[in-house]
Each structure stands twice: as structure tokens, then as C-alpha cells.
Amino acid sequence: MYDITIIGAGVVGCAIARELSKYDLKILLLEKTDDVSNGASKANSGIVHGGYAAKHGTLKSKLCFEGNKMYDQLNNELNFGFKRTGALVLGFDEEDEKNINKLYENGLKNGVDKKDIKIIYKDEILNLEPNVSKNVKIALLANDVGITSPYEMTIALAENAIKNGVELKLENEVINIEEFSDYFNIITTQNTYKSRYIINAAGVYSDKISNMLGINDFHIIPRKGQYIIFHKGYGKIINRVIFQTPTNKGKGILVTPTFHGNLMIGPNADEISNKEDVTTDIETLKYIIKTAKKSVPNIDLRKVLTSFSGIRPTPSTGDFIIKEAKERFINVAGIESPGLTSSPAIAKMVIGILKNSGLNLTKKNDFDPYRNPIIIPKKLSYKEVNKMLEINSDEQIICRCEMVSKKEIIDALNRGIPIKSIDSVKRRTRVTMGFCQGEFCIPRVKKVIAETLNIKEDDVPVREKKSGILPKKVNLNYFKSIFDNKLQ
Ligand SMILES: Cc1cc2nc3c(=O)[nH]c(=O)nc-3n(C[C@H](O)[C@H](O)[C@H](O)COP(=O)(O)OP(=O)(O)OC[C@H]3O[C@@H](n4cnc5c(N)ncnc54)[C@H](O)[C@@H]3O)c2cc1C
Structure with a gap:
């Protein structure tokens, strides 16, 4: 029996998980994909908004202002950038x-x-x-x-939550919820989990989760x-x-x-x-x-x-929906922009809701707020990078454009989140994000992942199973053809 289950490991679910990991609780974080930050939290502007834009009096305006103020300390603790x-x-x-x-x-x-x-x-x-x-x-x-790196922030929150006792279960899509007098059965594609409280942070699917308990007072556009x-x-x-x-x-x-x-x-x-x-x-x-x-x-x-x-989870109500929608079931839904900015303040607000609903919250005395960065900034000349491409040590450069070393990839794979795709390693280290967009380094990254996880290279996916096919994108040659600024 878990005390609290959070559905959805985007920046909101992970911020809540990390905040809750400060307390003496048994916490489960369920995510349907193969990694954290695979929804809106990986594809947005990455702006920590200033609090002037959201309409005064809304929850958005309050939480954006408060969230913005929390970023310096959060980044000092978690080093996401x-x-x-x-x-x-x-x-x-x-x-x-x-x-x-x-x-x-x-x-x-x-x-x-x-x-x-x-x-x-x-x-x-x-x-x-x-x-x-x-x-x-x-x-x-x-x-x-x-400005921040939204997926690195989400990963950092999740890693730190796990370090402090949160259990993360990937590839567990919640497909139904059964309600009992003092707990819920949460049925996923892999298992059934019992939990006293549920926090619904399922992004564009938060309406679907809410509907599982008969709550239909909003929908997500x-x-x-x-x-x-x-x-x-x-x-x-x-x-x-x-x-x-x-x-x-x-x-x-x-x-x-x-x-x-x-x-x-x-x-x-x-x-x-x-x-x-x-x-x-x-x-x-x-x-x-x-x-x-x-x-x-x-x-x-x-x-x-x-x-x-990226896809915004726009709420039909016009404002963030953060409330106990029924006893021990809390909706954290419709978190569109400025949701990234607001996420640390949303997490604090959820703690307040849990306290008011009668949950006993006792602070742990061994909470560790710190997480080391994965990316090691390097200032290497082209010549030095070339020399380090074939050296036989963990300092070997695997991704030439972004100067990512073998050591950084191994580190990314050993942080408590059981990832194995090139896409997951990319969001942690920046491999494949440079000028060649992976043409040079994909086979090299695959090899390091396979060696580190002791699996076959053929079993290293490029990206998450369901989205295994690259989303259709505009061919870059198109931009080259209009580079002479004909559009001006
Ligand atoms: C184009 C765009 C630009 C933006 N720009 C900014 C900005 O500059 N600044 C800012 O502050 N905000 C910005 N935002 C908003 C911000 O990205 C979101 O508010 C934030 O990422 C929402 O986080 P989330 O955790 O609620 O959702 P998500 O990141 O979508 O996470 C929800 C998670 O739930 C999982 N899930 C869904 N259904 C289930 C299920 N049944 N079982 C298990 N797991 C499930 C999903 O796989 C996903 O991982 C922008 C958003 C977009 C799309």
C-alpha cells in the first residue's frame, strides 16, 4: 500500500514527487512512457516567466510569480541549468x-x-x-x-526524488482506477497498485484519468x-x-x-x-x-x-486546475504555460492540499536536496576533440559536435532511472544534438549504452517504443533553399 501515487512524470509530477520525498511517506510515481519528461515537459520554450503576463487573480499568476522566485535555490540544489x-x-x-x-x-x-x-x-x-x-x-x-533546460530540470527532480525514496515505475500506463473506502486500486498496463491518495499529473491525459473516477468537470484541449x-x-x-x-x-x-x-x-x-x-x-x-x-x-x-x-494541455476552464476533486484524489490538471515556471510552487500547493485533507506529514531528517550535474562543460579545440575520439578511457569523446564523453553517458545511465534509449541519453548529455544531428555519434552512443547495460546493440532503441517512428518533420533542405531570406 502506497501513501501517495502520482500519475505522470512530467515536470509537474516530478516536482511534486521531489517535494513529497521530504516527508516520511511511501510514494509511487507512475509513467506510461519509457522515461520521465516525455510529454509537454520536453518540448516547450524553456522560459522561466516573469510573473507579469498571467492575468492578475488567477492561479496561474500566483503560482508563476512564486515559482519564478524558487528557481535559484532549486538550481543550486539540483544543477539542471x-x-x-x-x-x-x-x-x-x-x-x-x-x-x-x-x-x-x-x-x-x-x-x-x-x-x-x-x-x-x-x-x-x-x-x-x-x-x-x-x-x-x-x-x-x-x-x-x-531560461532553463526543461527536460534536464524534470530529470533532475526525478533523480533527486528517487534518491530520497520515491519509487518510479516506467512503462506503466494507468488504464483504470477502482475506488474503495480508504484506498484506490490503480490498474496499469503492467500491474495493480494500492494507494491511499492519488495525484493526477497526467498532462494532456489528465481529463482521461479524472474521468476514471467519474469526474468530468473539465476537459483538456x-x-x-x-x-x-x-x-x-x-x-x-x-x-x-x-x-x-x-x-x-x-x-x-x-x-x-x-x-x-x-x-x-x-x-x-x-x-x-x-x-x-x-x-x-x-x-x-x-x-x-x-x-x-x-x-x-x-x-x-x-x-x-x-x-x-510540443502540445500544451490547455484546460477548458481557462486556469490551472489544482484541487482535491474527491476524497484523497487530487487533480493537478490543465497545466499549460507557465506550468514549467510554476511547477515548484504547484508542488508546494499540493503539499498544502494534502495537509488540509488530513494526511499526516512528518519531515524526514535525512532528506538530501542535492544532485550533481551530468554534463561536464569542456573547452576543447577541434584538434583536441579529434585526438580524444579514439582514446581508450572513459574520457573518450563519443559525440564530436557536443563534446560528450563516454564518462558522461555512463553517468547518465546510472542515476536510478532505468533508461536505455538514445533519446533518453540525448536529453541528459546532449549527444546527437549538434551540427551533425547524430550522423557521426549514434553508432558510438549505441555501443556505450549496450556495454554499460550489458545488452545487445540491437536492443538499444533510438527512442521510446510507441514513438519509435520519427515524427514527420520538415526536411532541413527546405531551410537551405530559402536561406537567402526570400521570406523577408
Ligand atoms: C509549446 C509549449 C511552450 C511552452 N512554453 C513554456 C514556457 O516557456 N514556460 C513555462 O513555464 N511553461 C511553458 N509551457 C508549459 C509547460 O511545458 C507545461 O506546463 C508543463 O510541461 C506541464 O507539465 P506536466 O507534467 O503537467 O505535463 P507533461 O510533461 O505532459 O507530463 C504528463 C505525463 O503524464 C504521462 N501520462 C499521461 N497519461 C498517463 C497514464 N494514463 N498513465 C501514466 N502516465 C501518463 C505522460 O506520458 C507524461 O509524461 C509550454 C508548453 C508548450 C507545449
């Missing part, structure tokens, strides 16, 4: 100016400190960001905005967002996250450096019917390029690496 770059929300006309003033007022109401937000004008904007369009008139400067990602190092053309003035359709297309120094543009927002559709398409990417160039006109399309998409 976080930088407070700041952000600019650009305005190009009078309508934008009105909306930027409203954003500023909304930010102050949400609790953002006056030293963290400021309205600035053309000269100051171009001084801070010389590559921003000369057509800019006004901007909101938000200094508390940051999947909204896809596509992105284009550029070479590592190219993120330097801007210093901050560059937003456009939001509309009622959302935050619009942003241009941002990623935590590891790539440039990224996107996302659009399209309601879709298939919750698994993570394809990308030319028409949408064209729209993204055109719109991003309004902010940063000289984006060089020759530097495109790849495209990807």
Missing part, C-alpha cells in the same frame, strides 16, 4: 504600447518588484539588443525572466506549438528572451537563446485533435520565421538545425 537573462516584450505601434502599459500594471499587481520591470523606448532597446528590429518603439524590460532550433552558439545574437506583445491568442512568437546557447524561435498555437501529433509542417514554420523576423530581422536560416513541436 538556469540563467536569469531577462526579457523584452517588444511593441511596434500604438496598440502594442497600450498593451505593454497594461502588462506593466498587471505585473505590479501580481507582485513583481518595480526594480524588475520597466518600460523602455527605442534607443535603450537597441542599446541592450542591437539585433532587434529598428521598427521597435517601446518594450517592457523584465529582469526576472530566465491539446494545442500544438512548433519551433525551429538553430546552431549552438547562434543564441548569442540576442542577450535576452525577445517576446512580441501578447494577444488574446497567447504570448506569440518568441526569439530566445536556449540554456545551451542555441537560438530558438516559435511557438505557434494550434488546437489539434490528436494528442500525440508532434509533427512539424512547412506552412507553420514559414509563419514562425516571418513573425520572428519582425523582432529580429537578420536571423540566418543557414544556421537552422531542426524543428520540433
Whole structure:
């Protein structure tokens, strides 16, 4: 009998698991895929939002503001990578100016400190960001905005939760729940688990889980967002996250450096019917390029690496749904943006709900908040990297573009989460994420995984079983063909 079972190992489920691991409880984390962070938490903008955007009075606005403040300490403990770059929300006309003033007022109401937000004008904007369009008139400067690597954060939370006693069971899709007087039977594709409490953090499927107990007061609308990602190092053309003035359709297309120094543009927002559709398409990417160039006109399309998409779990209610929906069953549903930012504060809120519902929460005295990073930053010349490609030691470089060593891959495989796919190792070490997109290193990574796990190379999957087929993506040659900026 578990005290608490969390369904879904995205950033929300993992943040809750880690927070609960501070207490003397028997905790189970169930995930249907072969790794943590395989849903929205692996494919988003990675922005730690500043708390000025979400409408004052909503749960989103409160938890985003609180979550943002928790990132420095969380990153100091878990080393997943976080930088407070700041952000600019650009305005190009009078309508934008009105909306930027409203954003500023909304930010102050949400609790953002006056030293963290400021309205600035053309000269100051171009001084801070010389590559921003000369057509800019006004901007909101938000200094508390940051960037993070969302999947590394989720992995770090999960690893630390496991270190502190949480049991993670992968490839366990919850297919039914039976309710008894003081516990639930949770039936998965592999087993049946008994648990006194359930926390539903199943992302786009949180409505389906809720329906299993007859709770139908919301549904999830999947909204896809596509992105284009550029070479590592190219993120330097801007210093901050560059937003456009939001509309009622959302935050619009942003241009941002990623935590590891790539440039990224996107996302659009399209309601879709298939919750698994993570394809990308030319028409949408064209729209993204055109719109991003309004902010940063000289984006060089020759530097495109790849495209990807993520699906927002948009709630039909318009706000995060975080409540005890029936005795001992807590919905943490509809966590769309700014859910990544809010996740540490959501975890604290769930603790409060559990306390109010009568669960006895006693703090452990041996909770260990720390987790070492996996990636070891290296400054190696091309010549040095080439020399290290064939050396016979754990310092051997396996992925040339991202300079990933054998040692880092072995470390990634030995952290308590039973992963074995190249995709899982990629999210932990950055193998295959460089210029060649895995052409050079996939066979080498496969070999290290097979040796470390003592399995056959043929048994090392490229990615998760169900999504074994690569999602249809736009061919990179398309970008090369338009690199002369015909779209401008
Ligand atoms: C395009 C896009 C851009 C975004 N940008 C930002 C941003 O910049 N900043 C920000 O703060 N937020 C952003 N977000 C929002 C953020 O990504 C989400 O709020 C967050 O990732 C939600 O986490 P989650 O754990 O609720 O969901 P998920 O990460 O989707 O996790 C849910 C998990 O539940 C599992 N699951 C589902 N059904 C079952 C089942 N039956 N049994 C077992 N497991 C199950 C899934 O496999 C999945 O792993 C963005 C989202 C998108 C899509």
C-alpha cells in the first residue's frame, strides 16, 4: 500500500514527487512512457516567466510569480541549468504600447518588484539588443525572466526524488482506477497498485484519468506549438528572451537563446485533435520565421538545425486546475504555460492540499536536496576533440559536435532511472544534438549504452517504443533553399 501515487512524470509530477520525498511517506510515481519528461515537459520554450503576463487573480499568476522566485535555490540544489537573462516584450505601434502599459500594471499587481520591470523606448532597446528590429518603439524590460533546460530540470527532480525514496515505475500506463473506502486500486498496463491518495499529473491525459473516477468537470484541449532550433552558439545574437506583445491568442512568437546557447524561435498555437501529433509542417514554420523576423530581422536560416513541436494541455476552464476533486484524489490538471515556471510552487500547493485533507506529514531528517550535474562543460579545440575520439578511457569523446564523453553517458545511465534509449541519453548529455544531428555519434552512443547495460546493440532503441517512428518533420533542405531570406 502506497501513501501517495502520482500519475505522470512530467515536470509537474516530478516536482511534486521531489517535494513529497521530504516527508516520511511511501510514494509511487507512475509513467506510461519509457522515461520521465516525455510529454509537454520536453518540448516547450524553456522560459522561466516573469510573473507579469498571467492575468492578475488567477492561479496561474500566483503560482508563476512564486515559482519564478524558487528557481535559484532549486538550481543550486539540483544543477539542471538556469540563467536569469531577462526579457523584452517588444511593441511596434500604438496598440502594442497600450498593451505593454497594461502588462506593466498587471505585473505590479501580481507582485513583481518595480526594480524588475520597466518600460523602455527605442534607443535603450537597441542599446541592450542591437539585433532587434529598428521598427521597435517601446518594450517592457523584465529582469526576472530566465531560461532553463526543461527536460534536464524534470530529470533532475526525478533523480533527486528517487534518491530520497520515491519509487518510479516506467512503462506503466494507468488504464483504470477502482475506488474503495480508504484506498484506490490503480490498474496499469503492467500491474495493480494500492494507494491511499492519488495525484493526477497526467498532462494532456489528465481529463482521461479524472474521468476514471467519474469526474468530468473539465476537459483538456491539446494545442500544438512548433519551433525551429538553430546552431549552438547562434543564441548569442540576442542577450535576452525577445517576446512580441501578447494577444488574446497567447504570448506569440518568441526569439530566445536556449540554456545551451542555441537560438530558438516559435511557438505557434494550434488546437489539434490528436494528442500525440508532434509533427512539424512547412506552412507553420514559414509563419514562425516571418513573425520572428519582425523582432529580429537578420536571423540566418543557414544556421537552422531542426524543428520540433510540443502540445500544451490547455484546460477548458481557462486556469490551472489544482484541487482535491474527491476524497484523497487530487487533480493537478490543465497545466499549460507557465506550468514549467510554476511547477515548484504547484508542488508546494499540493503539499498544502494534502495537509488540509488530513494526511499526516512528518519531515524526514535525512532528506538530501542535492544532485550533481551530468554534463561536464569542456573547452576543447577541434584538434583536441579529434585526438580524444579514439582514446581508450572513459574520457573518450563519443559525440564530436557536443563534446560528450563516454564518462558522461555512463553517468547518465546510472542515476536510478532505468533508461536505455538514445533519446533518453540525448536529453541528459546532449549527444546527437549538434551540427551533425547524430550522423557521426549514434553508432558510438549505441555501443556505450549496450556495454554499460550489458545488452545487445540491437536492443538499444533510438527512442521510446510507441514513438519509435520519427515524427514527420520538415526536411532541413527546405531551410537551405530559402536561406537567402526570400521570406523577408
Ligand atoms: C509549446 C509549449 C511552450 C511552452 N512554453 C513554456 C514556457 O516557456 N514556460 C513555462 O513555464 N511553461 C511553458 N509551457 C508549459 C509547460 O511545458 C507545461 O506546463 C508543463 O510541461 C506541464 O507539465 P506536466 O507534467 O503537467 O505535463 P507533461 O510533461 O505532459 O507530463 C504528463 C505525463 O503524464 C504521462 N501520462 C499521461 N497519461 C498517463 C497514464 N494514463 N498513465 C501514466 N502516465 C501518463 C505522460 O506520458 C507524461 O509524461 C509550454 C508548453 C508548450 C507545449
